[in-house]
Amino acid sequence: MTVTSALKARTREFYGGVLGLKAIPSPAENLDLxxxxxxxxxxxxxxxxxxxxLTEQDYLKATWLELKVDDLAQWKExxxxxGVIEIEYDDPSRFAEPYPRFFFQAPGGQVFRLAPL
Structure with a gap:
């Protein structure tokens, strides 16, 4: 995914701090893994x-990534x-899978769906 350089610090704080993901060594200066x-x-x-x-609107037309969590309410909070806000996302699976979910955009616009394990 591509993110504007202006959001580099916020993006790193989100993925590394908020989501708690491990940053791994990257072969390029402009690439975070x-x-x-x-x-x-x-x-x-x-x-x-x-x-x-891509603009945030472009990402709304693209695919989303799902994060499965044990406590949906805690993660949503x-x-x-x-500063993440819930977004409306046209999710056709909402008819087949009746469980709570939370769509949001990460810094840079990428769409994620938070769902229970």
Whole structure:
């Protein structure tokens, strides 16, 4: 995913501090890598080139990543304390999977769905 360089510090605080992900060594100065439990690696490229960046509205049309948590209410509060706001997201699975969920955008606009384990 690509994030504007202006959000580098906030993005690092979010992924490393709020989500508690492990930052792993990166082969490039403009690339941050974060490891999720289970070995999934998320790469964030920092750029100032408009052509490389999606807007927050563009991300609403893209895919989302799901974070499974043991206490949805606690995580929702933690995210909101950081300044994350809940967003409306057209999720077709809402009809097939009737469980609580919380959609939000991370710094840079990436969409996540928080759901119970």
């Amino acid at each position: 974060y490891e999720f439990p289970g070995g999934f690696i998320l790469g964030l490229f920092f750029s100032d080139e408009r052509a490389e960046l 933690r995210l909101q304390s950081f």
